[in-house]
Amino acid sequence: MYLLGYDNNNHHKILSFSIVDSNIKDIEVYCFSSDTWRVLDVGPMYCNLYSKIFVSLKGNTYFCSPDHASEEKNGLFCFDFTTERFGPLLPLPPPFHSGYYKVTDIISSNEKLVLLHNAYVCEKVEIWITTKIEPNLVLWNKFWTLDWYFIKGLFPDDYWLYFDCRSWFIDEEKKVVVFFDITPKTCFFQMAYIIGEDGYFRSVNLGAAPYPEWVYHNIEYYIYVPSLVQVQV
Known part of the structure; x- marks a missing residue:
């Protein structure tokens, strides 16, 4: 996979990696300014292939994945194109159904991350927006809640x-x-x-x-x- 980003000096870079056995490996970065590829000395990162969530925001890339130590604990990771390192596991909003946090999607909007939590188990949709987002810090605020019974009444x-x-x-x-x-x-x-x-x-x-x-x-x-x-x- 290839992801585009830029550092604090507005130098654009391309992150290249492969995903093997749910781990991000063979990590390289290309710098437009020097026209060179470099292998990064970064350990393998666990990545849930089923999420397919990679979002670019403020030059960095964020992705949602379970914690390698506990797949029941989902979180948000960031690749910082300035430090060329992965940040720590950042928290997601609390699940509204105990033990169920499998269906999520993340987009970027107005320099914020917007997360959609959709659980058929309790028939509810929640949308959360970041009030602060950095490679090592994220704060969330609930934007919207939709009950599936409301949806049933809308669609034919x-x-x-x-x-x-x-x-x-x-x-x-x-x-x-x-x-x-x-x-x-x-x-x-x-x-x-x-x-x-x-x-x-x-x-x-x-x-x-x-x-x-x-x-x-x-x-x-x-x-x-x-x-x-x-x-x-």
Whole structure:
């Protein structure tokens, strides 16, 4: 895998590594300024392949993974492109169901990390936002809670059974969440669902999926904000 970041001097770098037996190994870094690859003397890092969560924020890369010592303890790791080292295991928000913290997703928004905790066990969705985020420190604040019974009342037929919020973003000012998915109906429509406070709900049909087999895949939505940092090559 390859991840792009930059250090405190705005020098862009590429982190290269392989994942073998759920461990990050063969770690190298490429520096644009010197046009060189270097092998990093960094020990293997445990990484849960099923999470597939790698988020870039303020030049660094964060990823969610269980603690190597205890897979029941999930946390957040950071690769600091300035020190070229992995930081300590950072805490995630407390799970709202004892012993269950398996379905999570993390995105970046306005220089913050936003975490979605989705547990079918107790039929609830929570969204948390960082109030402070550094390679060695993270503080969380709850942004939003959604009860699955509310979702059941919004979506037609049995669609809520298939609802899988893996592509989404938030509007922190308007306090709404936008989810993207494909309906498992005959036409396989690509949909955007806007959910807010006080029961606000709106669905937007983005058109039929070009291929029926797309229903088995998630819509991938990305927010691109032009960076003020210019890459020197």
